[in-house]
Amino acid sequence: MTRKSEDTSRSTIRDVATRAGVSASTVSRVLGGEYPVSTATRTRVMRAVRDLDYVADARAKAIAGVGTPTLAFVLEDITGPSFALMAHGVEREATRLGHLCLVCSTEGDVEHELEFVEMMRAQRAAAVILVGGAADTVEYRERTRRMADSLASAGSRLVLCGRPPLGPGAPVTVIEYDNEGGAFALVSHVLAQGHRRVLFLGGKADHTTAQGRERGYLAAHRARGLEPDPALVLNGDFTRDSGHRLMRRALKEGLEFTAVVAATDMVAAGALTALHEADLTVPGDISLAGYDDIPFARDLHPALTTVHVPYEELGRLAVRTVLGRTAETPDEHLLLGTHVVVRNSVAKTPETGS
Amino acid sequence: MTRKSEDTSRSTIRDVATRAGVSASTVSRVLGGEYPVSTATRTRVMRAVRDLDYVADARAKAIAGVGTPTLAFVLEDITGPSFALMAHGVEREATRLGHLCLVCSTEGDVEHELEFVEMMRAQRAAAVILVGGAADTVEYRERTRRMADSLASAGSRLVLCGRPPLGPGAPVTVIEYDNEGGAFALVSHVLAQGHRRVLFLGGKADHTTAQGRERGYLAAHRARGLEPDPALVLNGDFTRDSGHRLMRRALKEGLEFTAVVAATDMVAAGALTALHEADLTVPGDISLAGYDDIPFARDLHPALTTVHVPYEELGRLAVRTVLGRTAETPDEHLLLGTHVVVRNSVAKTPETGS
DNA sequence: TCCGCATCGGGAACCGGTTTCCACCCATGT
DNA sequence: ACATGGGTGGAAACCGGTTCCCGATGCGGA
Numbered sequence: 157m158t159r160k161s162e163d164t165s166r167s168t169i170r171d172v173a174t175r176a177g178v179s180a181s182t183v184s185r186v187l188g189g190e191y192p193v194s195t196a197t198r199t200r201v202m203r204a205v206r207d208l209d210y211v212a213d214a215r216a217k218a219i220a221g222v223g224t225p226t227l228a229f230v231l232e233d234i235t236g237p238s239f240a241l242m243a244h245g246v247e248r249e250a251t252r253l254g255h256l257c258l259v260c261s262t263e264g265d266v267e268h269e270l271e272f273v274e275m276m277r278a279q280r281a282a283a284v285i286l287v288g289g290a291a292d293t294v295e296y297r298e299r300t301r302r303m304a305d306s307l308a309s310a311g312s313r314l315v316l317c318g319r320p321p322l323g324p325g326a327p328v329t330v331i332e333y334d335n336e337g338g339a340f341a342l343v344s345h346v347l348a349q350g351h352r353r354v355l356f357l358g359g360k361a362d363h364t365t366a367q368g369r370e371r372g373y374l375a376a377h378r379a380r381g382l383e384p385d386p387a388l389v390l391n392g393d394f395t396r397d398s399g400h401r402l403m404r405r406a407l408k409e410g411l412e413f414t415a416v417v418a419a420t421d422m423v424a425a426g427a428l429t430a431l432h433e434a435d436l437t438v439p440g441d442i443s444l445a446g447y448d449d450i451p452f453a454r455d456l457h458p459a460l461t462t463v464h465v466p467y468e469e470l471g472r473l474a475v476r477t478v479l480g481r482t483a484e485t486p487d488e489h490l491l492l493g494t495h496v497v498v499r500n501s502v503a504k505t506p507e508t509g510s
Numbered sequence: 511m512t513r514k515s516e517d518t519s520r521s522t523i524r525d526v527a528t529r530a531g532v533s534a535s536t537v538s539r540v541l542g543g544e545y546p547v548s549t550a551t552r553t554r555v556m557r558a559v560r561d562l563d564y565v566a567d568a569r570a571k572a573i574a575g576v577g578t579p580t581l582a583f584v585l586e587d588i589t590g591p592s593f594a595l596m597a598h599g600v601e602r603e604a605t606r607l608g609h610l611c612l613v614c615s616t617e618g619d620v621e622h623e624l625e626f627v628e629m630m631r632a633q634r635a636a637a638v639i640l641v642g643g644a645a646d647t648v649e650y651r652e653r654t655r656r657m658a659d660s661l662a663s664a665g666s667r668l669v670l671c672g673r674p675p676l677g678p679g680a681p682v683t684v685i686e687y688d689n690e691g692g693a694f695a696l697v698s699h700v701l702a703q704g705h706r707r708v709l710f711l712g713g714k715a716d717h718t719t720a721q722g723r724e725r726g727y728l729a730a731h732r733a734r735g736l737e738p739d740p741a742l743v744l745n746g747d748f749t750r751d752s753g754h755r756l757m758r759r760a761l762k763e764g765l766e767f768t769a770v771v772a773a774t775d776m777v778a779a780g781a782l783t784a785l786h787e788a789d790l791t792v793p794g795d796i797s798l799a800g801y802d803d804i805p806f807a808r809d810l811h812p813a814l815t816t817v818h819v820p821y822e823e824l825g826r827l828a829v830r831t832v833l834g835r836t837a838e839t840p841d842e843h844l845l846l847g848t849h850v851v852v853r854n855s856v857a858k859t860p861e862t863g864s
Numbered sequence: 865t866c867c868g869c870a871t872c873g874g875g876a877a878c879c880g881g882t883t884t885c886c887a888c889c890c891a892t893g894t
Numbered sequence: 895a896c897a898t899g900g901g902t903g904g905a906a907a908c909c910g911g912t913t914c915c916c917g918a919t920g921c922g923g924a
Contacts (some may be wrong), residue, residue, distance in 0.1 A: 166634070166664045168880060179904050184882055191883095192901065209660050214632040215569045215577070216880035220907050223569070224629065231536050233599050234588065235805075244589050248613050256629065259613050261601050275578065275610065278568040280520070310520045340543065425809035432811055451589075451750065455779035457786055457811040522910060533874050538912055545913095546871065571880050716918035 167208040175420045176204035181403070187212060205303040213417035219499075227475060228258040229317075230269060231287040236422070237450035238467050242317060245471025253479055255282060259451075265298070273303045277310050283329075283478040285315040285473070289365030297322055302502055304328045304402055313481065317474040318467075320364045321489060329481070331490045334364060338463035338494035339372025339399050342445055342460050343417055345461075345496055347380055347491050350505035351415040351443060356389040357402050357427060358419045364396070369447060388413060392423060399426025407434050414442060421446035421453045421462055428456055428501075458500035521562040529557035529571055538639035540658040543567060560745035572634070581829060582612040582630040583671075584623060585641040591776070591804035592821050596641050596671060599825025603844075607833055609636060620645075620653070625655045627679045631664050637683075637832040639669040641825070643719030658682045667835065671828040672821075675843060685828045685844045689796045692848035693726020694733070696799055697771055699850055700817070705769040705797060705861035711756050711781060720748070723773050725800060742767060746777060754781025761788050768796060768859055769843060775816055776809045782810055793857035803851055812854035813838070819848050853862055 173180045178197060181432070185191040186201045193201075204210075209502035227250045231239045237259040243259070250257050256318040258281065269286075276284045283504065284307060290296060301322050308446040316322070316330040344356055356373045360368030370389060377384040390406065392398030399418055416431075418424035424446030431438055439446050439460055446453055449464035470492060477488050527534045532551060539545040540555045558564075571577045585593045601742070604611050612635065614626040620848075625693055630638045638661060644650060655676050658668040662681035670676070670684040678691055700708055710727050713720030724743060731738040744760065746752030754773055757780065760767070765778045770785075772778035778800030790800050800807060803818035824846060825841075831842050 169882095170880080180881080181905080182903055184902085188882080194902065197903080209663055211628065211632045211664070213573065213880055214629070214635065216909090217882080218569045219567065219573060219911085220880085220882045221909070222836065223884070233598065235591075235594050237591075238587075240589050240594050244587065247588065247613060248617075251614060256611050256633075259601060259611050260605060261598065263680075264601075274565065278565045278571075280567060311562055334555065336731045339668070351870080369783065396809065411896095425806065428811070429809050431812070442864070452779065452806050452809075455783050455806075455810065457562065457670060457782070459783070523912095524910080534911080535913080536873055539873085542912080547875095548872065551873080572878090573881080574910085574912045575879070576912070586908080599876080758903055 166213075167210050169210075169212065170210055171205045172201065173438060175208065176201045208284070223280045224257060224354075225255050225256040225372045226279060227283050227285070227479075228260070228272075228279070229260055229285040229287055232258045232259055232264050232274050234259070237452065238420075238448050238465065239288055240451075241467035242471040242474075244286070245468035245473075246285060246475055247471075247477040249472040251423050253475065254490065255263055255475075255479070266296070266394075270299065270303070273307070273314075277307055277312060280310070281312055283313045283315055283472050283475070285317050285471075286319055287317045287437060287474075287480070288319065290359065290365055291362045292320065292364045292367065301326050312344075313478055315478045316473050317470055318365070320368075326362065327487065330477045330493070331470055331473070331477060331488075333470060334463050334490040334494050335368035336372040338447065338496065339369040339417075340376045340463075341372075342447065342463045342496045343373050343376035343500070344379070346374060346415050346417060346445060346502055349384070349415075349443065349502055352382070352505075353385065353388060353413040354415040354417055355406060355411065355413040355424050356384075356417050356419070357399055358389055358391050359394045359423075361391055363394075366391075366419055373417060374463040387411065394423060396418050396422045396426040399423030400430050401426070403427035403430035404433075407431075407436075415502065416442060416444045418444070420448050421448045422451045423487050424462070424501075425452070425456060426461055428460075439501050443502040445502055454499070456501070461497065461499045462501045463494050463496045521564050521568075523566065525556045526555065526562055526564050529562065530555045531826050537705055540691045544783065550558050550681060581609040581637050581639070581833075582614070582626075582633070582635040583639040584614045584616060584642055586618050587615055587772060590611070591806065592627075592774075592802050592819065593642055594830075595804075595821035596825040599822035599827075600639060600641070600671075601825075602830040603826040607829065608831070609829075614706055620650070624653065624657070627661070627668075630647045631661055631666060634664070635666055637667045637829070639671050639828050639832070640673055641671045641828075643671055643717055644672065645714065645716045646674065646718045646721065647716060649671075651652055655680050666791070669828050669832045671824055672719070674722075681841065683828070683832045683842045685824055685831060685842075685846070687819050687846040688848050689722035689826060690726040690729070692801065692819065692850065693723040693771075694730045695726075695813075695848075696801065696850045697727050697730035698733065698816045698853065700769050700797065700799055700856055701730060701736070702770060703769075703797065703856055704861075705766055706736070707742060707767040708771055709765065709767040710738075710767040710771050710773070711759060711777050712743055712745050713777075714746045715745055717748075719724060720745075720773055727771060740776065740856075746773075748774050748777060750776045750780040753777030754784050755780070757781035757784035758787075761785075761790075768854065770796060770798045772798070772800050775802045775804045775814060778814055779806070782814075793855050797856040799856055808853070810855070815851065815853045817848050817850045820846050 172182045186198045229389035262269045304326045307314045321330045390402045392402045444462045449462045453460040527537045540547045616623045659678045661668045675684045800814045800816035803816045807814040
């Protein structure tokens, strides 16, 4: 027991001052660093600090204007690989820039999202980063816009990361990726292999990310003068189970297609399992492609052809951009590129010649 | 422009008071709720609050003793599926109990872990949850023990979630799962299928989680009167790439084995890919099993036999337990069960009969 | 009509720090 | 010997809230 047994309650700067026989100001000064303090005093204070195991209350410092700044991010579910990647990027860059990170999962509940943003405004967070897509309705835009305004008027700032912009004039920073372009390139690749009936396993109809990918799917067809069969686009919810269910149903209903493009790699994984269960080989019988390039895409069998999205970079850029702002900075809007990564799950159709 | 253009700086309670023509105390009271305030005054104050879009500074409230409590958790890398699951459990339960969540990834850097815990002590976090295994050295134990002490003396508390206890007397709450037991059951299952030479793809030698799983592997052999060949246990680092690399090397070196038990599902995924690359079928030629039961285990082909660890529950319990403490509560130590989930990646050996 | 009590709201102290302002001491220059 | 000034450290104001303490109303009852 070299250390004195402290009483359970944390000690204040005044306790330290008393123990060192100086005033609170002096303690603050030796801890602060800049102000000249005699060596003898400094030593006494440091000793008291060590004896008491004292750490200044960060909240008190914050209110006095010298605290560690905080940055908040909210996402739907940290469990999703692409969310996790963005979160990782955000977290790394934030701590690199000396910020603390507050998280919150909404579980898809917009009400909860709203509450959280309000709390973050109260916490005086330097910025609030909304990660991942959302349902695109007018209420959503209005609500988000109000968040942006109130955050801005509180000296904070809203960042939309992987979520579409709100329209002109909203005080927001948005970091997007080329969602539609990636889908366009991917589906073009599939079509170039000779496929003509490609099933699209999409997400919720009003979800912005799902919409963008679907637009790319359609555009790729039209760019080749093809008119996609509406019966071939199915709506799900971006989960593995949704992919599994949708694929099973498509198979059972006898839908005709030679390739499947899933809106996410998770959906593709579920679809792949359903395909295997039906004794279909990939890409022998059916070609399959995903979207996101989550780390696991390489470990599916066959390795999944998909489009790479720089999720981690997205997160990093979100915080770097927003923390690098000054009051005069115009609203930023970054658009990162995507690219398809060709692996083994898409094959040429027989007609095209092997 | 229905709203007055506020100046950029956030407004204080005194601004609201002035605008409403009352004192700060009154504003605090109408916002606080309990104290009786006349309807007229309340209305005036609320109007001012709305006009100014005022939110009380959470940090100031905190220092006055009425803030939203905060809980911190630190993990190695949110990108790992099992980490993400625990994080999710922690986050959900914490917000359910009205706490804010601070996160930090250490990227495996103990120095960083230390710094972060210190910051959390300064933030007066209600608890700090260390998530996931760690290198088990004496320095580690001493360091962690010091963290526990200093957190405890500051009225906070350290929680070890999925990390082994520190020995008696340390003021810690630990929530573990039966790591060794799971490995024992899994390897027993594999041995029961007739396999006698089972390769173990482990983690870092001093990592507690890796050690536990390896102990289970050895114990299962010995329980059957078998002495495992030391050449069959390989050390890696729990990543997909490590599994891939190790498997390739084992194959190239002509190691003899009929089954592979990977220390994690990620490692198994990498190993599976290597097996496929070598034109070996699973489980036809080689049986394969993983550990963790991450969601993706079902989507590998064949679906992976593995041991289920209740990661999310682990996280939830960690916060529920630590927040449910009183000063008199003895140190808790929970041990959650694991169970093997049999899927399609492990088959009987030929000798055993199909 | 007067007293007492409940209702309401202001002033001030406090939470735990930082920082400005000022007084003091001692060493130096002339 | 005395004015000057740099080095130190204390007192007090401040950051933005909450809450205790008390005084001022207004109302009802005696």
